[in-house]
Amino acid sequence: MTTAAPPLTRQRAETSAARASQVWKVYGTGEAQVVALRGVDVELERGRFTAIMGPSGSGKSTLMHCLAGLDSVSRGQVFVGDTEVTGLSDAGLTRLRREKIGFIFQQFNLLPTLTAEENILLPLAIAGRKADPQWFKTVIETVGLGDRLGHRPSQLSGGQQQRVACARALVSRPEVVFADEPTGNLDSRSGAEVLGFLRRSVTEYGQTIVMVTHDAVAASYADRVIFLADGQIVAELTAPTPERVLDTLKSLDRPAPLGTDL
Amino acid sequence: MIKASLRGLLQRKLRLSLAVFAIVLSVAFLAGSLVLSDTLNARFTALFSTINQNVSVVVAAKDPQAVEPARLTDAQLRALSEVDGVKAVSPDVSAQGVIPFRATDGEPVSADAALGFGVDGNDDPLGLVELREGRWPTAEGEVTITAHTAELAKVKRGEQLKVYLPVLNEPRSFTVVGVAGYSGGRDSLAGEVVVMFQQAFAQQTFYGGTGLYGGASFAAEDGVSDDTLKQRIVEKLPAGFKALTGQESSEEQSAQVGVLFDVFKYILIGFAVVAGVVGIFLIFNTFNIIVAQRTRELALLRALGAGWGQVAGSVLLEALIVSLVGATVGLAAGIGVAAAGEAAITSQVELPAAGLVIAPLTVILAYLLGVVVTLIAAFVPAVRASSVPPVAAMRDVVRPDKSLTALSIVGAVFALPGIGLVLLGAFADLGGTAFLVLLGGAVLVFIGALLLSPLLARPIVRGLGALIGRGSAGNLGVRNAARNPRRTAVTAAAIIIGVTVIGMTATVVQSFKTSLEDIMGDNIGVEVMIQANVTAAPDGRQGFNPKALDQVRAIPGVKEAAAWHFDALGVSVAGQPQAFGIFATDVGQASRMFPFDATDGQIRTLAAQELVLDDNIAETLKLKAGDRTPVVIGGVTRDYTVVGVYQATPIIQGILVGEAAVADFPGPLAFQGFVSLNDGVDAAPVVEKIETIMKDYPGVQVGDRQSYVDQATASYDFLLIAVQILLLVALVIALLGILNTLVLSIVERTRELGLVRAVGLSRSGLVWMVTVESVLITVFGVFLGLALGVGLGAAFTKALMTLEFATVIAIPWLELGQYLLAAVVAGVLAAVIPARMAARLNVLDAISYE
Numbered sequence A: 001m002t003t004a005a006p007p008l009t010r011q012r013a014e015t016s017a018a019r020a021s022q023v024w025k026v027y028g029t030g031e032a033q034v035v036a037l038r039g040v041d042v043e044l045e046r047g048r049f050t051a052i053m054g055p056s057g058s059g060k061s062t063l064m065h066c067l068a069g070l071d072s073v074s075r076g077q078v079f080v081g082d083t084e085v086t087g088l089s090d091a092g093l094t095r096l097r098r099e100k101i102g103f104i105f106q107q108f109n110l111l112p113t114l115t116a117e118e119n120i121l122l123p124l125a126i127a128g129r130k131a132d133p134q135w136f137k138t139v140i141e142t143v144g145l146g147d148r149l150g151h152r153p154s155q156l157s158g159g160q161q162q163r164v165a166c167a168r169a170l171v172s173r174p175e176v177v178f179a180d181e182p183t184g185n186l187d188s189r190s191g192a193e194v195l196g197f198l199r200r201s202v203t204e205y206g207q208t209i210v211m212v213t214h215d216a217v218a219a220s221y222a223d224r225v226i227f228l229a230d231g232q233i234v235a236e237l238t239a240p241t242p243e244r245v246l247d248t249l250k251s252l253d254r255p256a257p258l259g260t261d262l
Numbered sequence B: 001m002i003k004a005s006l007r008g009l010l011q012r013k014l015r016l017s018l019a020v021f022a023i024v025l026s027v028a029f030l031a032g033s034l035v036l037s038d039t040l041n042a043r044f045t046a047l048f049s050t051i052n053q054n055v056s057v058v059v060a061a062k063d064p065q066a067v068e069p070a071r072l073t074d075a076q077l078r079a080l081s082e083v084d085g086v087k088a089v090s091p092d093v094s095a096q097g098v099i100p101f102r103a104t105d106g107e108p109v110s111a112d113a114a115l116g117f118g119v120d121g122n123d124d125p126l127g128l129v130e131l132r133e134g135r136w137p138t139a140e141g142e143v144t145i146t147a148h149t150a151e152l153a154k155v156k157r158g159e160q161l162k163v164y165l166p167v168l169n170e171p172r173s174f175t176v177v178g179v180a181g182y183s184g185g186r187d188s189l190a191g192e193v194v195v196m197f198q199q200a201f202a203q204q205t206f207y208g209g210t211g212l213y214g215g216a217s218f219a220a221e222d223g224v225s226d227d228t229l230k231q232r233i234v235e236k237l238p239a240g241f242k243a244l245t246g247q248e249s250s251e252e253q254s255a256q257v258g259v260l261f262d263v264f265k266y267i268l269i270g271f272a273v274v275a276g277v278v279g280i281f282l283i284f285n286t287f288n289i290i291v292a293q294r295t296r297e298l299a300l301l302r303a304l305g306a307g308w309g310q311v312a313g314s315v316l317l318e319a320l321i322v323s324l325v326g327a328t329v330g331l332a333a334g335i336g337v338a339a340a341g342e343a344a345i346t347s348q349v350e351l352p353a354a355g356l357v358i359a360p361l362t363v364i365l366a367y368l369l370g371v372v373v374t375l376i377a378a379f380v381p382a383v384r385a386s387s388v389p390p391v392a393a394m395r396d397v398v399r400p401d402k403s404l405t406a407l408s409i410v411g412a413v414f415a416l417p418g419i420g421l422v423l424l425g426a427f428a429d430l431g432g433t434a435f436l437v438l439l440g441g442a443v444l445v446f447i448g449a450l451l452l453s454p455l456l457a458r459p460i461v462r463g464l465g466a467l468i469g470r471g472s473a474g475n476l477g478v479r480n481a482a483r484n485p486r487r488t489a490v491t492a493a494a495i496i497i498g499v500t501v502i503g504m505t506a507t508v509v510q511s512f513k514t515s516l517e518d519i520m521g522d523n524i525g526v527e528v529m530i531q532a533n534v535t536a537a538p539d540g541r542q543g544f545n546p547k548a549l550d551q552v553r554a555i556p557g558v559k560e561a562a563a564w565h566f567d568a569l570g571v572s573v574a575g576q577p578q579a580f581g582i583f584a585t586d587v588g589q590a591s592r593m594f595p596f597d598a599t600d601g602q603i604r605t606l607a608a609q610e611l612v613l614d615d616n617i618a619e620t621l622k623l624k625a626g627d628r629t630p631v632v633i634g635g636v637t638r639d640y641t642v643v644g645v646y647q648a649t650p651i652i653q654g655i656l657v658g659e660a661a662v663a664d665f666p667g668p669l670a671f672q673g674f675v676s677l678n679d680g681v682d683a684a685p686v687v688e689k690i691e692t693i694m695k696d697y698p699g700v701q702v703g704d705r706q707s708y709v710d711q712a713t714a715s716y717d718f719l720l721i722a723v724q725i726l727l728l729v730a731l732v733i734a735l736l737g738i739l740n741t742l743v744l745s746i747v748e749r750t751r752e753l754g755l756v757r758a759v760g761l762s763r764s765g766l767v768w769m770v771t772v773e774s775v776l777i778t779v780f781g782v783f784l785g786l787a788l789g790v791g792l793g794a795a796f797t798k799a800l801m802t803l804e805f806a807t808v809i810a811i812p813w814l815e816l817g818q819y820l821l822a823a824v825v826a827g828v829l830a831a832v833i834p835a836r837m838a839a840r841l842n843v844l845d846a847i848s849y850e
């Protein structure tokens, strides 16, 4: 699956949706020091679906957390839209998350006390905003949850829960949606449903999405794939197919096989 | 397996320290109250052993409360002193209620005990009392007083002191010729006032003749044991007397006199009971949550091959270790609290030192509460946890709400018959048994309500939440409070218990007050009341001389003044003892002042050997107008004729006889006086004038209607305050229990907290969310507690109304509002630490928390 030209449904200034410049992330000190990111430079264009891949421990989650302002960087700068994330106070970060960012985690995405619909509307409720009914309807229809809105998370399957999480991330039309292995816990069919939905929200509604994944097929839904190894960007693919992704991964594995000291 | 559970212990430090904290807190309150109570008791006993330290044997009248208690004659005393082995004798000539008046303002000195002694001019042969300055009294008009008395009465040697003499029923003036103290340099033993008179004068005054003694204390010669001497004295003992060893006498005295300390002790025991009951809930809840949170881990152990018993065993082992630590620390903390309390109290009240008393019972109860309750609390969830299928470890454990049906059915089984009994007690005319029925019903309703509280938690919390849970953060807080109704209910249980008791007390007290005000306002023709303030059963020896009313009648504006005599000592009518005593007054005059409503015969001024009584008593005694019945007053039995029966009302009830009967009363004093005024006369100046007239009678109070109501309800106010203090204790423990539950809930919901933060909830939003949950738990407890308390209080009041003790059910809205406010404040306070904990969570850590 390859992308066509950038979608026209949502016109914005031609700046990037999120950008990292010379980002370093170091955990611990002395003997226990781990360098998770080594001067990463990356720009995520608006209205595009970007996948981040790489061996386990290569720093994918770390990069995503830094981009989303969930974690602080050791050195370098991070921007979401035209806001510099690095250096924001907790209040500033809270506002950023309210206004510009949506999250989809691998699991435990939903509050058990809320129904699916309430979970979807939670970010808006917290921000004290009203949902655009038209958009809400569109999102619900796209995720195909119409008859399940009144259910609680415990009454939904894993795939349905992830779709609710997707709807929640999209309903406030954030600048960027960050997803860390959103299909990691799902079987291939439910995974395909969720990925298809993410793809459509990019293609049809111009949403920007960044997704960490281990799955070559999942990565192939993206417009662009960034490969990390040892905390650095080592390769990039546009218009990926599963085969090309696998090939690239293999070529990465040879010089630095999994399990060796990164 | 043991190793695994020990390692587990260390790894869950926070949760375990909360569990230990719960146990320490409950045990500390319990042990502290018990140790303090025992310690004060020991000090009090030590007080009397000081008095009796040189005393081997005490001889005293068997029945000192009798109208004519037995007296020792000179000859009898001499015979006893000649018993082989007696070294020294200290004869006793004494009376209670010997009250000095302050030299400065003429007001009677107030003290818990005011004693008068007759002394023979020599030093105390037993060495307890020592002369400090001047000399012992040798003439009728002389007294020697203790240093404490001199200080309170503000007199010095050589000055005049006015003293009220109980048997003469009037004050006399004396010259202070000496000041004495106790051995060891103490001014008083326990704050009592003591006036010592010349012996012959004291004998004449207290006993009505010289050469008479109330008893005596004996010291034994060396080598003669107290018991031996007691045996020898008993052989020569005159009729009507008993002999006790010094030790026995100390115990008896401390048991009799320690009324104040008894009240204190009961309050402390109340503390201990509240701490114990509330502690059970606190420990139970904490352990329940902790084990429930480990379900997944326990399931993993099961998956790895651990057996059912091993899993349950590991939980119980952990509970045992935690509870032993908690109970031990709690006991130590309790002893510390008691030591502090003792220091605070003895800085106010002089008492001999006795050291902290840690009774075996205290230790047993502490460990029973700390260890046994914890093991039981852990056992239930341990069994539940061990039955978790191993597969639960592999999945995100969705703990489905356990159905509340069974619990609620049991609750209803308690509550419904309970409600039935309460209604029966309130509405059926059952007489005195109504209160037993009510009490039984109340206990059942209460247990039922506690069992039903999980079922009620959700709707009530949601209902209340709709009021305060504004905004999405508040809304999340409401949902959190409602999500686990068992947890909410158990956490609130401490509050429910405390508030039910206080709500009930407040309602009864308020109803009682309002009733009294209603009646006083409307129906009576009395403007000023004179009232003796007594602690013992009145019998005509407390109050004022009825002749003083002649002076009252002479005050301009006074229409009538009536004296009421009252005897509640050994009165019986128709062969039945009358605990509420008998009144003697001019009933004809009384019927002009109070609303007597004759239901049988007539209500008029009574001749000798005539009586009237209220319909309730008439029914109990099966008497009607015209009947003749034996009446015992002051030990004299006479046949009386029933002249009339009147309807009992909250202010007028009881048996009344004519003034002629006062001759039979143990004492001639009037207990109450009622004064009516001419139309348009202002009561205040009259009250003032009557106060001057009554000044010579200590303990007699004068006031208008309102002050009468206040006085009549003062003891209920005291009860209310005592109960409020208990509530405070319950509230403090409950507050900490809520804190505990919230902290555990926050640990449990770490991921959720991270999630809501990730989707944009601010720190203050999170704080608000936790606060709303906390406040809802407390308010739920108060709500249920007040509903129960006011309901039961109203039922008790209804029963009181049937017995004519009250006329209306009044709900103390102001107090109820205050309790609610206190609960909200407590809820906010309880949330402070957990909310800060939640707000400090790092979003990323919280999201990746397992």
Ligand SMILES: Nc1ncnc2c1ncn2[C@@H]1O[C@H](COP(=O)(O)OP(=O)(O)OP(=O)(O)O)[C@@H](O)[C@H]1O
Pocket: A027, A028, A034, A035, A036, A054, A055, A056, A057, A058, A059, A060, A061, A062, A063
């Ligand atoms: N909080 C932390 N403290 C110390 N080191 C950390 C921390 N978080 C991550 N690391 C280290 O940083 C490196 C990158 O971790 P990261 O979680 O970003 O990897 P990843 O690419 O997401 O791996 P996976 O595919 O397994 O999720 C790893 O070596 C990891 O051990």
Ligand SMILES: [Mg+2]
Pocket: A060, A061, A062
């Ligand atoms: Mg990762």
